[in-house]
Each structure stands twice: as structure tokens, then as C-alpha cells.
Amino acid sequence: MRIVRVANFVTPRSGGLRTALRHLGAGYLAAGHEPVLVVPGATESDEMTDQGRVITLPGPLVPGMGGYRVMLDRGRLSATLARLRPDSLEVSDRSTLRWLGRWAKRRGVRSMMVSHESLDGLLRLFGPGVSRRAGDLINARTAAEHDQIVCTTQWAAQEFARLGVRNLRQVPLGVDLERFTPANHDPRMRTLWSAPDDVLLLHCGRLSPEKKPQRSLATLAALRRSGVPAVLIVAGNGPMRTALQSEAADRGLPVRFLGHLTDHTKLAALLATVDVAIAPGPIETFGLSALETLASGTPVVVSSESALPEVIGTAGIAAPGEGPAYADGVRTLLSRPEATRRAQARAQAERFPWSSAVDGFLAAHHTSVAAVTQPQ
Template sequence: MRAASLALRVAPGPARRPARRALARLPERDPHRGRGGASRYGPRGVPAPAGVPGAPVPGRVLHLVTNSLPYRNAGYTVRTHAVARAQRQAGLDPQVVTRLGFPVAQGIWDGRPAQVVDGVPYHRLLPLRMPGTPEAALARNAELAARLVERLRPAVLHAATDHPNGRVALALRESFGLPVVYEVRGFLEETWLTQGPGRGRDSASYRERRALETHCMKAADLVLTLGEAMKEEIVSRGVPEDRVRVVPNAVDEVFLQPLPDPGDLRTRLGIDPGEMVVGTVSTLTPHEGVGTLLSAGAELRRRGVPLRLLIVGDGPHRAALERQAAGLGLRDAALFTGRVPYAEVRAHHAVLDVFAVPRTAERVCRLVTPLKPVEAMAGGLTVAASDVAAMGELVEDQVNGRLIPPGDVQAWADALEILLYSPNRRRMMGDAARARVARDRTWAHIAGRTRDAYRGLGAV
């Protein structure tokens, strides 16, 4: 996708403004338990909504997602948009519908029922009032989605994690007889474990989340996922291997073009010509391991390496990381830019000598391959990543990057020092990385994989 288009090419349309109370009724007490201590998720099955089946339009896909561009810019929303755009170019007719209340329930006062971004139609489900419980919200989500299905007549329902989207799609299958694809983009119950103290696999919340995700995987007609480690996990939950296909994260071909000249941005960031830069683009959460990168950077500066660290992104761990950087004496050496527009990501890539993915050894990191390093590799950057299974699917050590023990500050410092003082090695690794992505990790390639998957379900 052309990066600059994401926030600009939004078809105009009339906006309505629901009352503030209309779309803010979900309970806020305990984020994991409902009224009376009951599960917030309710029964696994969402009631099948009333609907009149019609003749499906071959090749028309209804993607059910949580949120979307242009209001949420993250790996999840970028993937949705990129897949849909590539599917259009491949001759399919993708339509996207976001979860009940989005974006108004998130405080974004755009009440249009639909909008078009880069040619991709996005549909919104905006009731006059949000239901008072999660169970009722899912039922209402299915009811409004059923009206959309009646009008659009898709040939396949393609839901992306997490489980509410999958459960709504399964309810629609009961009403309309359409095949359901469940796309597992992550294991959010594993992510939940990393987000605070006192969370364990023996907790009711974890078990409920895992059970509901597994339910969606088993009930779907086909499961798509991002990598082989994720596929192995899904199969281990009882899903037949022949019903699971890998459709990895990818890039638009614009990312394969040479990176822009970094001079102006280096100047604006205050980076001197002789300084070397290691950095990352990431959501700043604990399991991303940016603290390891900061500690390794401090060690390199103690060794006399003229290093700056560039941390692009935002998230709940940012304040803690900034405090850590100050405590390590990196107040001026570590640059925290916050979130930058997607159109500027490649400009920040161009500033870097090495792109770092210092993820921890948490189970979610071992399983899930992120999008950001794929984008960096496409630009010819050398990627230094934690040696976990998911990253091993992208990075071949000493060939197109480096794999380093997660959390090992000395190992990270040693590996980065060698790379920083080896420009020819970095260049060769970067060239190999770009070739790896160009071979089978473009969105056009992924669109072909999804088309083949739909064809197997009789939807094309």
C-alpha cells in the first residue's frame, strides 16, 4: 500500500453524531468479569440472527474485524487494509465491517455507516444505544451484521481475531449458510499474561479466553494464521492440520524500493554525521523487550561506540522505558519519537544502521511473528532479533540478520557492536533480507493465497 495514502484517501461523506451516552454503555468495572462475578464473555455461541439468505456474489468477501484505518493505525489495521487492497487487485471484492460501536464508542465522532479508504469499503455497525452487557453487545453485533450480509450477499465470511469476531461470524453462518474463515493473528490470551502482575494460566480469565479462541478455531471451516509456529499451536488445540493455512505478514511493493535519503530527518532528530543508529518501530509493551535494547545501548556507549538509539512508537510501557533510559545515562542518546504517521515509517527506517527486535522469551513472542521487521527487511535493513521460533521464520542467522538470545544484554551488545562496525556485512545481510521478502512476502502474494483458500470453500 502506498504509505502516504492511508490517512488521506478517505472518501468524504456526511457524518452523524450519536449522543455521547448512546455508544458508551459497556460495563467498565472489572475488565475480566461480568455482573455477579460471571464470565464477561457469556456462552460460546452467539444467537443466530434472523436473516434471509440470498444468492452469494462469487468472490465477495466480508471481513469482520475489531477496528480499522483511518482511526487505528497498528499492525492489525495495516494488515486488514493491505490484504483487502491486494484482494481487490487480484479480482476479489473485499468488504470490511468493524465491531459494534467502532469508532464512536472509542470517542471518535464519525457516525457514517460506511466509508471508503483507498478503494476499500468499510462498514460501521452503530446502534442508537450500546447494549449493557458484552453478551447483548455480541448479539446486537450479529443482528446488525446480518442486515449487512443480506444487502452485500458475500460468498465467504472472513473473521480476524479476537474471538468476538469469530463468534459473530459463526452465528452468521447459522443464518446464511456461508463458510467461515477464522484468521488467527495472535494469541491474545498469551498477550494478556504479559500485561500486568498476578496473571497466570490458572486464572479463570486466561482459561476463558483460550477456550473461546480455540472454539472459534475448531468451528471455522478454515483457519488462516501468520506462521508455522502459530500453525503448530493451533493444530495442538485439536484443529486438523489440513484446515490450517499460513498466510504470513507481508509488505506492499513500495517497501521494496530503496529507502529515502536520511539526511534531513537525521538533522531534525539531532543525530550527528558520525553517529551510528540502532532502533525499532514497535508498540511499547513489556514483551517487546525494548528495555534490553536500552541496556545493550548503554553498554555500547560505555565501550566508546558513538551510538544513538531510535525508539519509534508508543504504548503503555513508554514512560517506564524513558525512566530506564534516563537511569542508564541515555537521556540524550535514546530518542523516543512517539507514534509517527505510517507514511513516515520508511523515512525512520532510513536513519537506522540496524533494526532491532529485542522481544522477550514470553510464549507469545515465541509464537507470533510481527509485521514491523518484515517492513524493515523489505527496505534492506539488517534485522537483529531475539532468537525465538517466530523470529526464526523470518531471520536466518548470519545470512539475512542476526538471532540473539532474548534478554541477554551482553550478547546483544556484542552482536550489535560487530554489526555496527561491519558495513559490508550489513549490506550483504540487508540485500538477502530484501530478496527474502520479495520472494514470498508481498501482499499480492498473500492475496493469491487467500483467493486459493476461498476457492477451496467454493466461494470464488
């Protein structure tokens, strides 16, 4: 089965969507299918990779988005898909690629939209007075134009479920349990940024407004006011980095900005070494970074407004508001014996292997691993 996947807003080096696409593609390939990924880039390319064939079509940079590109040439994308002749089309962007559902219907190709973002959540960022009718209209049309809608959490599925959408399926994503493990814990790494008795916190993610990274600074400030000797590591880049660095300096907060970590070994060690991580984004529909942190044996304090409480379970704490409640969550996690909280984090992550995600996505494509591995 040729599964052609199309995605916009994919960075060349990092990001949760890029990670998910890579693992799902590798899983499809291992199951005997022919995955093809079409994404935007600076130039056109076509190569075979460990996730199958990857085609890059030229797309402009999105201003202020830190490296994201988008394919805007519908004619070129349509021609590419026509040449590929997919058996099933998997789409990963409702804002710019929804039209592909209609393209697929006209050609008798099965289509699936993967909802990686919440329109309810995005509209909520504009304030409580913003009507969600526009989001409901877009979601209803999206469901009508595609054979299958896939959401990764119940939280993300709610905006479709309340409309009575029947072609809706919930499939959690996964985590690389071999790359991210408590065995990566590195005591020497702590000495780079903190004293022996300091509490080492981590904010790992894109520094952009919708991710609310300022909440992590507020958490640090609240902890230090209460006498907790906390230090914050920020791993990630984005349009808010300069403002956050200035705020930390003005407030005298011990924050270490590492930027984007290209060394995967260093990142894995960092996730396993810190005491507690903070994931304050209010519109996260799954939270791969938080799950990677749990797999590394580190508990996480997350936004109660997001889907992350579903993912972290009792291995972390869900906090409301802009900072003080996150500090309470950190203190609660630190009150647990270290061995206990790290074991709970790892056990929760082990519920999300990528193999289960691949099985779920293939079922949504109306196929299965068993169907292609039986002797002929």
C-alpha cells in the same frame, strides 16, 4: 465473490493489522472480488476506498490501549452482516469475534478465522506456571466453529497443529516493496539525531508491555557500556512511553522519542537510514514492521521467542533474554560490510510480496485469482 471481513482492535491510523487488512482488501478488489471491511470507530460510516467498501460501526475505546476500539453490540453487527449477505466471512479477532463462526454456520456462509495473535504467547506473559489448557480449549473451539483457520507463520500455527486441527492453513503476509526500499536512505536524517560516527538504532512499534520495549533500552545501555557509541530512535506511542522516557533520562541514555509518525515518507526514510533495528516483542506472530525494515535495507535483531526468526531468516539475528544478547546481535550485524547486510535484508523481504499473500488468502477462501481472471 463478496468477501466480508470483520476486525476489532483496529486503530484509525496505524498498526500491523490495519496494514494487512488494507493490502489484502486491495488485492481482493484487484482480483475481481467484492471486499467489504467492517471495523469499529467513533461513529457509523460507510465509504468506498481503495480496499473496497469499509463500514464503521460505533464501538467504545478500550481503556489503556491507546486508541483501540471494539464492536460489542452483537445485534447491530449481526444485522449489518445479514444485510451484506457475504459469500465468505473473514474474521480477525479470536477474543471478541469468535461467535461469528457460529453465525456463519447457521446461515450456510463459509467462514475463516485469521489468527493474528498467539494465545500460547499471551499466556506465557503471565508466567511459566500458567496452564495453557484454557488456550487449547479456545483454539479447539475456534477451529470447530470456522471452516478455515489461517496463521501467518509456522510459529503461530503450532498451537493449532498440536491439537490435530485439520482445517489449518499457513499463509505469510507481505510487504510493500515499492514504498519501503533502500532508495529512501537519507544521510541528512542521521545528522538530526546522531554524530557521524554513532551507531543509529531504531525501535519502531507500540510502546506497550507485551512488546517489551524496555529491551531496546537495555540493548542501548549494554552497547554503550562496551564502548559502542550507539543512539536509539524510538518511533511509536503507547502506555509505556512516559516510563521509558523517565528510565532513559535517569540512566543518561541517548534516546530520541519521536512518537507516532504520521508522515509515511519520513517513516520510510527512517527505516532505510538507521543502521540496525530492534524488534524485541516475544509474542509477535509475523512482524510487519520488521519486514518493512528489511525491505528498506536495514537488518533487524528480533526476539528468539517470537515468530520473527522465521521472517527475517539470515538477514537478521534472533536474540534471547532481556537485552545483553540483543547487543551481541547488533555487534554481529555491524561486523558485516554495510553493503552486504543491506542487500541481504532487501533480498529477504523480496520473498514476501503482497501478491503472494493475496493469492494465499484467496485460496483459503476456496477461490483463486486465476478462477476470476479467465475469459468468460
